[in-house]
Amino acid sequence: MTHAIRFNTTGGPEVLVWEEVAVGKPGPGEARIRHTAVGLNFVDIYNRSGLYPVQLPSGLGAEAAGVVEEVGPGVTDLAPGDRVAYGNSPLGAYAEARLIPADRLLKLPDTIDDTTAAAMMLKGLTVQYLIRQTYRVKAGDTILLHAAAGGVGLILSQWAKHLGATVIGTVSSDEKAALARQHGCAHTINYTREDFVARVKEITGGQGVPVVYDSVGKDTFLKSLDCLAPLGLVALFGQSSGSVEPLNLGLLAQKGSLYVTRPTLFTYAAKRDNLVAMAKELFDVVGSGAVKIDVRQTYPLKEAARAQTDLAARKTTGSTVLLV
Missing domain, CATH: 3.90.180.10 (Medium-chain alcohol dehydrogenases, catalytic domain)
Structure with a gap:
């Protein structure tokens, strides 16, 4: 049986x-x-x-x-x-x-x-739609990825680097930071002791990034918006920390005519x-x-x-x- x-x-x-x-x-x-x-x-x-x-x-x-x-x-x-x-x-x-x-x-x-x-x-097909369709990552892009040492994160980091992008990854420990760097992250941010918004602005010379890939949700979403360059996109493809609170869409205008999507495989x-x-x-x-x-x-x-x-x-x- x-x-x-x-x-x-x-x-x-x-x-x-x-x-x-x-x-x-x-x-x-x-x-x-x-x-x-x-x-x-x-x-x-x-x-x-x-x-x-x-x-x-x-x-x-x-x-x-x-x-x-x-x-x-x-x-x-x-x-x-x-x-x-x-x-x-x-x-x-x-x-x-x-x-x-x-x-x-x-x-x-x-x-x-x-x-x-x-x-x-599942993870690889998720990465495919995220970086080839939701936002088509190209050479020269600097992108932000949360949970960079997770299953999706390690695949996305490598694939985005292969495409010529610079990946900034957030992690929860020094061990995970080392793992993320081994898999293509050019910069890692330990969010337990660093403000990832400030670090992203520092890394990008104040410009922000065109896209944030966010599978964490509640704990990161609003700060993810603050990491974006004008006209940037947050791809919210998970919510490991909980559901995002209802959003006042006026914030998207105030923060630079931003975009948000909740895509699924x-x-x-x-x-x-x-x-x-x-x-x-x-x-x-x-x-x-x-x-x-x-x-x-x-x-x-x-x-x-x-x-x-x-x-x-x-x-x-x-x-x-x-x-x-």
Whole structure:
């Protein structure tokens, strides 16, 4: 029998249960895959806690890698035995096997192993839309990135440096600052003892930055606005410290005709063609070595609650993978 992590009520990590599930045969447009590795992401905590409401009872997780076991009617571009990964699917990745819409699956190149793929799909596709679509980073840009030592942060820093940008990263410790610098940050700011607004202004000669990538939310958002150059953009793509308070839009005018967006991978990758194009760009930069995926922690899948506890407590750096 196949096992999966599921939850019947929202709450803390203790609501996660390891239970037997029946998977069944794939229907039209579906594939059954056997997972080898599952990615851990902060959005999983949002789903589990109820911050992002889901229909209960529910599975968890939207990123994994594995092997196709069977395809349903109408699926022509996948076959049993294909190595695949995904980072934008219905919830249910925290499982030994599952059914999934085949149009969410991406064939893995031989240059990328399963553990790396599970660590990079959701985060890497997120970075792709952030720096190639939401704000198209270009050579000569100086950008600000919060949580620079996290999974998204380490990928974004490397990719942005590869594009010729200068990355300023905020972190919570000297250890994380060193890690961020190793992965492409030209400047690091320890926000526990430094005012990151003042430091950004100092680094940019008072000009500010054209874009701030902010996944922290409540604790950083208003100060992120203060780091922007006129006409600058805050891309708020997460809220690890809590939800941002309602905003008086007049502040955007006062601070320099600024822009704010709350983008999601779900929207950017909704169309199959867009998803495939985004993944190709991600596979290319990882395959070339321009971006290295740093899997810093692994846990058995059945210990997902412990992994989420460590993630929420900021005990992890880089990417974390749950091994099946």
